[in-house]
């Protein structure tokens with residue numbers, strides 16, 4: 001009799017610890033799912049980069065689009081290139097352009113640098129780039145690692161198709 005009670009008690013304890021183990025396991029799975037559904041960091045890609053062959057010998061503009069398919073915004077902080085030690089980010093407001101320190105790449109959105117709008121301004125060119133040449137740009141961001149792009153030099157009047 002005593003033995004049977006002990007046995008039942010032991011079984012109950014075993015069942016209880018088993019259910020605790022399952023709960024803990026289920027909790028672990030839920031944690032994993034929550035982690036996946038949490039917003040991710042920025043996920044950037046660069047497309048459509050080009051550099052019109054400059055009309056002036058010492059200054060050029062650069063255009064490109066940075067897409068962000070991630071869950072967090074990022075910021076373009078600088079661009080480096082062998083072509084220039086003096087690359088600045090310019091925003092265009094109306095007919096005036098303004099030097100800005102950084103440019104936002106919104107989550108699920110894009111930063112578009114296009115003719116007539118925001119652009120990269122390259123001064124003190126190491127040489128005058130010619131059509132057909134490719135210039136390496138390295139884009140630096142506040143959160144993401146740097147992205148390198150080979151930027152084709154296009155005719156001065158080139159306009160990309162949208």
Ligand SMILES: [Cu+2]
Pocket residue numbers: 090097119120121
């Ligand atoms: Cu400018």
